[in-house]
Amino acid sequence: MTSVVSTRALTKRYGSVAAVDGVDLDIQEGDLFALLGPNGSGKSTTFRMLLGLVYATSGEIQLLGHSMPSAASRTLPHVGSLIEGPAFYPHHSGRANLTLLDASSGNGRRTRRARVREALERVRLDAGRLPYRAYSTGMKQRLGLAAALLRPRRLLILDEPTNGLDPSGTREMRDLLLQLQRSGTTILVSSHLLTEIELICTRAAILSEGRLVAQSKVQDLLSTSQSVIVVTHDIADAINAVGSIPGVSVLEQTPDGLVLDLNGAEASEVNASLVSAGVGVREFSLKRERLEDVFLRLTGA
Amino acid sequence: MFAVELKKMLLRPRTWVIIALLAGLPVLVAVLLRVTGIGPRPGEGPAFLAQVLGNGALFPAAALALILPIFLPIAVSVVAGESIAGENSLGTLRYLLVLPVGRTKLLIAKLMTVTVFVFMAVFIVAVVAYVVGASLFGIKPLPGVSGAAIAAEDATWRTVVTVIYVAVSMLGVAAAALLFSTFTDSPLAAVFGALAVLVTSQVLDLLEAGRAVHPYLLTHYWLAFIDLFRFPVLWRDVVRGFLLQGVYIALLLGAAWANFTTKDITS
Numbered sequence: 001m002t003s004v005v006s007t008r009a010l011t012k013r014y015g016s017v018a019a020v021d022g023v024d025l026d027i028q029e030g031d032l033f034a035l036l037g038p039n040g041s042g043k044s045t046t047f048r049m050l051l052g053l054v055y056a057t058s059g060e061i062q063l064l065g066h067s068m069p070s071a072a073s074r075t076l077p078h079v080g081s082l083i084e085g086p087a088f089y090p091h092h093s094g095r096a097n098l099t100l101l102d103a104s105s106g107n108g109r110r111t112r113r114a115r116v117r118e119a120l121e122r123v124r125l126d127a128g129r130l131p132y133r134a135y136s137t138g139m140k141q142r143l144g145l146a147a148a149l150l151r152p153r154r155l156l157i158l159d160e161p162t163n164g165l166d167p168s169g170t171r172e173m174r175d176l177l178l179q180l181q182r183s184g185t186t187i188l189v190s191s192h193l194l195t196e197i198e199l200i201c202t203r204a205a206i207l208s209e210g211r212l213v214a215q216s217k218v219q220d221l222l223s224t225s226q227s228v229i230v231v232t233h234d235i236a237d238a239i240n241a242v243g244s245i246p247g248v249s250v251l252e253q254t255p256d257g258l259v260l261d262l263n264g265a266e267a268s269e270v271n272a273s274l275v276s277a278g279v280g281v282r283e284f285s286l287k288r289e290r291l292e293d294v295f296l297r298l299t300g301a
Numbered sequence: 302m303f304a305v306e307l308k309k310m311l312l313r314p315r316t317w318v319i320i321a322l323l324a325g326l327p328v329l330v331a332v333l334l335r336v337t338g339i340g341p342r343p344g345e346g347p348a349f350l351a352q353v354l355g356n357g358a359l360f361p362a363a364a365l366a367l368i369l370p371i372f373l374p375i376a377v378s379v380v381a382g383e384s385i386a387g388e389n390s391l392g393t394l395r396y397l398l399v400l401p402v403g404r405t406k407l408l409i410a411k412l413m414t415v416t417v418f419v420f421m422a423v424f425i426v427a428v429v430a431y432v433v434g435a436s437l438f439g440i441k442p443l444p445g446v447s448g449a450a451i452a453a454e455d456a457t458w459r460t461v462v463t464v465i466y467v468a469v470s471m472l473g474v475a476a477a478a479l480l481f482s483t484f485t486d487s488p489l490a491a492v493f494g495a496l497a498v499l500v501t502s503q504v505l506d507l508l509e510a511g512r513a514v515h516p517y518l519l520t521h522y523w524l525a526f527i528d529l530f531r532f533p534v535l536w537r538d539v540v541r542g543f544l545l546q547g548v549y550i551a552l553l554l555g556a557a558w559a560n561f562t563t564k565d566i567t568s
């Protein structure tokens with residue numbers, strides 16, 4: 001596995017505020033990597049530093065094996081990006097805007113029309129000659145994505161790409177990202193739609209107030225779950241029985257049962273203890289933690 | 302990159318509206334002069350205007366003298382001040398930079414585009430003024446400002462040098478606007494910054510108390526092209542004007558480059 005993005009102690013200060021504080025990111029080839037965090041936690045600032053728009057106060061960045069921002073001219077042609085929303089010339093159509101961008105990037109002139117057409121088809125945007133300023137939020141977002149896909153990319157950096165997309169647009173975005181990932185593109189994405197992220201991402205990192213509080217496979221983040229749901233009629237008996245199992249405690253009482261904190265105990269043994277204490281256990285299951293729960297727990301919200 | 306920037310500038314309706322307004326003012330003045338037959342008394346009013354009634358060959362120079370102090374520098378400030386700040390406020394700057402277009406390269410492309418605009422504007426105003434001057438007042442040999450007659454052919458090269466001189470004079474303002482343009486993401490603020498420099502320079506130039514700094518003021522030699530129409534040509538101030546603009550352009554652009562290549566793009 002080769003490292004596509006790696007940062008060491010990446011830090012950005014604005015005055016006395018550290019927007020990003022000692023972040024070590026590690027994104028491998030083929031990852032669909034989510035950078036998560038509450039508002040103002042430093043996601044966009046991190047992306048801007050990766051792309052050479054904002055200069056880091058300290059720390060190192062390796063992008064596609066080269067040091068940034070000094071190797072920007074070598075690495076950035078292979079990187080497509082969407083940074084805090086799309087931005088285009090309002091009086092030009094989407095097609096004209098992409099054509100201008102393509103010309104500015106010095107791509108071959110002869111294949112320009114075809115490239116622009118393909119990029120627009122890829123994001124399913126067909127707005128004809130309508131000027132950009134007349135686009136809806138979702139159309140703007142799609143055009144931004146089309147610009148990121150103007151040429152084959154090794155890495156995509158997408159800051160909240162689903163912003164403003166309707167449910168079918170969100171689903172199309174999900175499918176597009178998966179398809180791009182399958183074709184070998186590494187994707188770094190930030191989003192507040194945690195259910196979407198949970199569905200598609202392979203790895204995730206969570207920022208809180210500029211610091212990295214977690215970075216691992218999405219599965220591993222989720223399997224730190226330590227609670228079980230017990231469905232039973234004998235709630236009082238169950239509470240008594242739980243009291244006699246060392247470590248285990250009641251997290252929550254629901255109309256049809258309890259949620260227990262296992263606190264390291266083996267689930268099957270807890271189940272056996274309940275049954276042998278005469279509790280009528282109708283259902284006993286590990287509580288699947290959602291990414292949202294992990295997120296809220298780790299970011300202290 | 303320069304080609305794309307040039308195309309963006311040339312395709313903008315704004316560019317042509319500004320140039321049309323710049324050329325329109327002298328045309329309006331010429332028509333008024335022709336209809337009323339009342340010119341400023343010799344030695345008064347805008348340069349050359351008194352002589353234009355008798356000779357249209359002087360009208361291009363007169364037209365440039367008309368728009369030079371205020372109208373033209375405002376137009377140049379608007380175009381140059383908007384160049385980086387406008388992209389910044391739209392957010393398109395960040396997408397240009399990650400293409401990637403190097404920051405130095407982008408700045409040079411913007412500068413070249415503004416330069417083309419300046420030369421284009423001055424040239425078009427001069428051509429329009431020539432046509433209007435010729436048709437309303439007729440072309441005669443130049444009497445020259447000092448009175449002795451000069452051959453008619455001489456007006457051509459003097460006018461060409463005037464066009465170049467006026468354009469280069471505007472490049473100092475353009476460089477100032479470009480510098481401010483790298484500091485702010487509000488195009489209006491950048492334009493205002495350049496105009497503040499301009500007004501300050503013109504006010505100081507009028508004050509007797511500012512005598513010591515006069516030769517170093519951005520606007521001090523702007524009207525020196527009048528000397529091109531003397532007989533013989535008085536080159537001293539024109540040459541100083543060229544050199545002074547060169548120094549201003551180098552300093553202002555150096556500062557613009559130093560700022561733009563090191564600043565965070567957070568728009």
Ligand SMILES: Nc1ncnc2c1ncn2[C@@H]1O[C@H](COP(=O)(O)OP(=O)(O)OP(=O)(O)O)[C@@H](O)[C@H]1O
Nearest residue numbers: 014018019037038039040041042043044045046567
């Ligand atoms: N130009 C700036 N000057 C000062 N502070 C800034 C600047 N840009 C960002 N910040 C601060 O840096 C912190 C991180 O901002 P950033 O935009 O990276 O957050 P984010 O994670 O992208 O948030 P969101 O989810 O709302 O997009 C915030 O506290 C913000 O106020």
Ligand SMILES: [Mg+2]
Nearest residue numbers: 043044084159
């Ligand atoms: Mg953000």
